[in-house]
Amino acid sequence: MQINELTQKIIAEKPRTILVLGACDTGKTTFTLDLAKRLVQHSPTAILDSDTGQSHIGLPSTIAYANLTPGTTDYQSLTANAPAFIGDVTPTGHLLQFCAALHNCLRSAREHAHTVLIDTPGYISDSTARALWHETYRLIAPDLIIALQKENELEHILASLPKNARITRIIAPSHIPAKTPAARRAYRSNLFRRYFNNARTWTVDLKTTPYQSRSNLTPQNIANRVLALRNYNSHDTALAIAKEYDPRTRQLTILSPATPCSDIAALIFGDFTLEPAAIP
Ligand SMILES: Nc1ncnc2c1ncn2[C@@H]1O[C@H](COP(=O)(O)OP(=O)(O)O)[C@@H](O)[C@H]1O
Ligand SMILES: [Mg+2]
Structure with missing residues (x-):
């Protein structure tokens, strides 16, 4: 499905909580902002950033949300709300804190926004990731999952979800270069240093x-x-x-x-x- 069609579907069906899943470097963060900018023209919309490694809202190691306005252009202009610390920059080893923080932050985001788009870390590859997203699904009960994948790398997670889970699959851009671990560390260092x-x-x-x-x-x-x-x-x-x-x-x-x-x-x-x- 293309983003235009997806936007129309969301405007018609009004899902309140939308979970965006995908591996690293599949364009999740870019796609989430693009979709949120379209949706905020119709109803109050927030982005909840749960990518604690490459944060675009708030600081690494925290989950936070931001309300968009119809004039929002980029992540830099957004204000982080309800920050929740998970104890590390990666959810691996801090899954309990991750789930609690996500739940806590989402509760706050829902007070103001009709639609909350949840951007996520690219942790999808193993059985622990499968357990994480299964339990996250159970905890936050998203109305829609947007699965951004290059091939079928999310299918093992999607297959573990209840049959009535609403899932929209999007083909991720194939030409995004992978960010190196050093570039990821440098991005975090820069955010912490400024803070x-x-x-x-x-x-x-x-x-x-x-x-x-x-x-x-x-x-x-x-x-x-x-x-x-x-x-x-x-x-x-x-x-x-x-x-x-x-x-x-x-x-x-x-x-x-x-x-x-x-x-x-x-x-x-x-x-x-x-x-x-x-x-x-
Ligand atoms: N559809 C697209 N076409 C071209 N470049 C893109 C597209 N989506 C994202 N990018 C670029 O790819 C890089 C990674 O995108 P990002 O949204 O941060 O991915 P993720 O959140 O999945 O790690 C960024 O530099 C972004 O500008
Ligand atoms: Mg991202």
Whole structure:
């Protein structure tokens, strides 16, 4: 199906949640914006960016959504809302956090938008990816899945979904060059570097601030770990880089562009550190 025909079908049938699936470099992000720009001419439309590795809305390691306006031209002009941190830049190894973050962010997006288009990471190849998308389908109950594929690489996932799942298959452009892992890392580094550019150092008292971490905090394993500042609405409103931790006083020094405050519902420690190139 072509995008013109698909747009007419969506305008007629009014699906509210649309999940866009495809491998890396199949044009998902470009296609999602193109479709959203057409749909917003008819009803309030949002894009939810769940590609935590190559984020176009919000920061890597987070899921966020943005409302479009009829004048939206590109991703740079969009404002990220309801950011949700998954603890790493890839969902692999953080599937629980990924599903929870997607669900949380989608709930917020649905409050404002009639149609929410969900852009996804290109993680589709193995049985774990199949489980991820099966459970995601169950959790968010999309009204439509748009499957962008070059050949039949998504069929093993689509075959695992309930028979009544509504799926539209689109042939992906064949001439998109694959982004190298180095280019992907550089893209993330650049986003993080810009985000932390005006960050300042401040201290959080872990005696009084709840936190979530997979491993016990030690001065050794804390350095340069990325963490999120979660508010009482369960949004991860800011990211920070952990610098130092004193287990005796339980004082944690962080670098964050957020305004220092004691009103943090919880700190969520991620399981990755920033490379020096990403720290200003
Ligand atoms: N239909 C298309 N024709 C030509 N180039 C495209 C098309 N769709 C996407 N691209 C280009 O391919 C690259 C990857 O596209 P992107 O939408 O980011 O893919 P994905 O989100 O699946 O990784 C981008 O540089 C984009 O400009
Ligand atoms: Mg993409």
